Amino acid sequence: MACSNCEAKPVIKLTAGPRLCKNCFIKYFEKKVIKTISKYRLLDKEDSVAVAVSSGKDSFALLYILNKIAEKNRNLDLKAIAIDEGIEGYRDLTLLEKYCKENNIELHVTSFKKEFGLSLDEAIKKLDVKPCSICGVFRRYLLNKKARELNVKKLATGHNLDDEAQSIMMNNIKGNLERSSRLGPITGTVKDKRFIPRIKPLFFMTEKETATYAHLRGFPIKFSECPNAYGLRRDIMDMLNELENKHPGTKQAVINSFLDILPILKEKYSDREIKICINCGEPSASEICKSCQILNKLKAVN
Ligand code: SF4
Ligand SMILES: [Zn+2]
Numbered sequence: 001m002a003c004s005n006c007e008a009k010p011v012i013k014l015t016a017g018p019r020l021c022k023n024c025f026i027k028y029f030e031k032k033v034i035k036t037i038s039k040y041r042l043l044d045k046e047d048s049v050a051v052a053v054s055s056g057k058d059s060f061a062l063l064y065i066l067n068k069i070a071e072k073n074r075n076l077d078l079k080a081i082a083i084d085e086g087i088e089g090y091r092d093l094t095l096l097e098k099y100c101k102e103n104n105i106e107l108h109v110t111s112f113k114k115e116f117g118l119s120l121d122e123a124i125k126k127l128d129v130k131p132c133s134i135c136g137v138f139r140r141y142l143l144n145k146k147a148r149e150l151n152v153k154k155l156a157t158g159h160n161l162d163d164e165a166q167s168i169m170m171n172n173i174k175g176n177l178e179r180s181s182r183l184g185p186i187t188g189t190v191k192d193k194r195f196i197p198r199i200k201p202l203f204f205m206t207e208k209e210t211a212t213y214a215h216l217r218g219f220p221i222k223f224s225e226c227p228n229a230y231g232l233r234r235d236i237m238d239m240l241n242e243l244e245n246k247h248p249g250t251k252q253a254v255i256n257s258f259l260d261i262l263p264i265l266k267e268k269y270s271d272r273e274i275k276i277c278i279n280c281g282e283p284s285a286s287e288i289c290k291s292c293q294i295l296n297k298l299k300a301v302n
């Protein structure tokens with residue numbers, strides 16, 4: 001069977017039905033990302049963006065497309081931020097650093113060790129908590145802080161449709177709709193200059209599409225899985241994958257339903273008060289921000 005657009009050999013079958021060859025798929029992918037950027041106004045005519053990058057497929061796909069836009073549009077200032085959590089055998093930024101150098105992308109690298117005094121591996125030896133609960137808090141904190149220090153207007157992350165569908169389901173299961181109000185292609189219910197708005201240009205691209213795109217573009221990706229990737233998110237990921245296999249379009253339907261109710265959620269949680277952490281001066285929902293709370297617990301077990 002040939003590509004639905006031309007006579008070439010297909011490389012992927014999309015959920016919606018068509019089979020696409022390499023060239024048609026690359027065009028489809030980039031067009032859809034650009035459509036998301038324009039529909040949700042993720043970029044302004046003059047803008048500055050820091051891309052949160054790891055060495056995975058999502059961040060390479062995102063960095064490549066945004067850099068392509070920046071090369072054509074002199075009014076888009078692009079930088080990249082990478083965070084080394086300190087997970088042995090997993091986080092390796094060598095290929096990413098080489099890629100950024102070759103493509104003249106200004107990359108800023110920092111680490112949990114440098115910023116907090118210990119790596120994630122060291123932290124989880126001290127506290128009996130799920131690694132992702134520390135990793136997520138520290139990562140969000142540092143990305144916001146670094147983006148603000150770089151003086152950019154936005155922080156772009158590589159979250160794809162699968163990631164977002166998982167987060168929506170997770171928040172539903174945990175009964176945490178407030179957290180869902182901060183999801184979507186552009187985040188933020190609270191307008192506060194200390195919070196850098198986050199944009200997600202890959203919001204409508206599935207995991208499979210992003211992996212295929214990254215493979216076809218030949219990005220220098222080192223495939224490895226975080227040894228801490230287990231728990232509720234993993235269970236939800238498996239469940240959604242199983243449902244998607246049996247009922248194609250499930251993940252997209254989760255996203256569509258969510259986008260329908262998102263304006264109501266944003267309205268409901270828009271009056272969240274933002275405080276300043278008395279410890280570190282960063283924006284926080286409580287007197288002491290979550291990062292400092294974790295750091296205090298870590299100090300207490302020294
Ligand atoms: S799976 Fe958890 S510990 Fe590993 S990188 Fe992701 S959030 Fe961090
Ligand atoms: Zn084709």
Ligand SMILES: [Zn+2]
Pocket residue numbers: 277278279280281282288289290291292293
């Ligand atoms: Zn703090």
